Amino acid sequence: MHISTLTARSFRNYDSLQIDFSPGVNIIVGANAQGKTNLLEGVHFLATGRSHRVSRDGELVRWGRDWAFLRGEITAAGGERSIEAQIPTAGRKSIKVNGTELRRLSDLFGLFQIVMFTPDDLQLIKGSPGLRRRYLDMQICQISPLYRHYLQRYNQVLRQRNKLLERRDKKSLPVWDGQLVQLGSAVIRYRRKAVEVLSRFTAAHYRTIAGEGEEMGLAYQPFWAREGEHPPWREDEVEGIFHGQIELLREDELRRGQTLVGPQRDDLVFTVADRPAKSFASQGQQRSCVLACKLAELDYIHRESGEYPVLLLDDVASELDDERRAQLFAGVPEGVQLLLTTTSLSPLMPMLAHGQVFSVADGIIRKEGKGGGQDCFCI
Numbered sequence: 001m002h003i004s005t006l007t008a009r010s011f012r013n014y015d016s017l018q019i020d021f022s023p024g025v026n027i028i029v030g031a032n033a034q035g036k037t038n039l040l041e042g043v044h045f046l047a048t049g050r051s052h053r054v055s056r057d058g059e060l061v062r063w064g065r066d067w068a069f070l071r072g073e074i075t076a077a078g079g080e081r082s083i084e085a086q087i088p089t090a091g092r093k094s095i096k097v098n099g100t101e102l103r104r105l106s107d108l109f110g111l112f113q114i115v116m117f118t119p120d121d122l123q124l125i126k127g128s129p130g131l132r133r134r135y136l137d138m139q140i141c142q143i144s145p146l147y148r149h150y151l152q153r154y155n156q157v158l159r160q161r162n163k164l165l166e167r168r169d170k171k172s173l174p175v176w177d178g179q180l181v182q183l184g185s186a187v188i189r190y191r192r193k194a195v196e197v198l199s200r201f202t203a204a205h206y207r208t209i210a211g212e213g214e215e216m217g218l219a220y221q222p223f224w225a226r227e228g229e230h231p232p233w234r235e236d237e238v239e240g241i242f243h244g245q246i247e248l249l250r251e252d253e254l255r256r257g258q259t260l261v262g263p264q265r266d267d268l269v270f271t272v273a274d275r276p277a278k279s280f281a282s283q284g285q286q287r288s289c290v291l292a293c294k295l296a297e298l299d300y301i302h303r304e305s306g307e308y309p310v311l312l313l314d315d316v317a318s319e320l321d322d323e324r325r326a327q328l329f330a331g332v333p334e335g336v337q338l339l340l341t342t343t344s345l346s347p348l349m350p351m352l353a354h355g356q357v358f359s360v361a362d363g364i365i366r367k368e369g370k371g372g373g374q375d376c377f378c379i
């Protein structure tokens with residue numbers, strides 16, 4: 001899958017932009033604060049219907065304007081498709097696929113699959129569990145409409161149930177408990193299955209990156225397990241365990257006015273040489289784990305959907321040393337479209353010498369030559 005053209009109007013610091021990407025490697029080079037991340041943010045928005053860094057869509061609209069517009073022309077195995085987004089400073093955004101407006105935002109997922117890697121992802125191992133759940137959800141959502149449905153419905157039920165708990169409304173709780181358990185258990189089953197597949201891919205990539213003899217593990221830690229633990233459980237046990245946890249924590253929940261059970265409290269456990277990477281792995285090992293996780297995302301989506309997603313790499317050159325950078329590029333399968341931003345070309349050459357280079361300055365993009373070609377553009 002690849003994006004052939006991106007058009008933007010009044011998006012972030014872009015007044016008007018049209019960029020024709022190569023189906024292979026694309027390098028966007030520019031100094032700080034010129035619009036590199038903004039560009040990838042636009043691509044991310046077309047794939048997911050939201051920004052990867054802000055929750056308020058209005059922030060994406062160029063200052064002083066009323067709305068922003070984005071369009072991507074996507075080439076996938078199933079044919080060409082165009083995705084358009086109209087984003088007002090306030091009010092509802094509208095997203096169209098091939099000219100038809102989507103009724104639900106979640107219908108967008110899967111039409112344009114991406115994997116994004118930003119310096120923030122280096123927090124995946126040490127950062128909050130929310131980051132790790134997002135890592136997982138982003139992948140499953142892109143390949144399974146049913147998972148999106150369960151997750152969305154679960155979140156609605158969770159919000160309702162939290163409102164009841166806030167009001168200490170004990171009588172109405174049981175109605176919502178049933179739905180919470182049913183939907184939440186479905187979410188948990190999907191997640192565990194995804195982690196089973198992902199863990200094989202991450203382990204294989206980690207072996208390539210770190211060398212034989214040092215194993216990386218990835219396990220799913222459901223909400224009822226203790227920190228760092230992942231006890232075995234059977235699929236048909238989930239509902240029972242879930243109900244049991246509700247009973248156990250009922251009084252706590254009422255006291256705190258908040259749901260304390262469910263997949264919004266799940267986590268992932270990373271290990272290196274069988275020890276929790278969070279506390280034992282060196283910074284270098286943690287970075288290698290994150291790299292392995294990102295490369296595994298590509299494999300996972302490819303395995304489940306038959307196509308490789310587009311890989312967006314935002315300024316990772318600045319955070320990864322030469323060796324890890326080389327390992328990252330070596331691990332990207334051939335034929336994957338790459339959109340990569342950087343402040344400097346030199347560390348990327350000659351690895352990406354065949355890449356198409358674009359320069360960006362103050363929201364203006366210029367197509368330069370091929371990275372290592374005659375009209376090489378150097379900074």
Ligand SMILES: Nc1ncnc2c1ncn2[C@@H]1O[C@H](COP(=O)(O)OP(=O)(O)O)[C@@H](O)[C@H]1O
Binds near residue numbers: 013037
């Ligand atoms: N809504 C907006 N309207 C206009 N300019 C914006 C908006 N949001 C961010 N910017 C500008 O975009 C620039 C940052 O762009 P960014 O893509 O993050 O830079 P970088 O090239 O370092 O990745 C800053 O100069 C910021 O002021």
Ligand SMILES: [Mg+2]
Binds near residue numbers: 036037038315
């Ligand atoms: Mg940036």
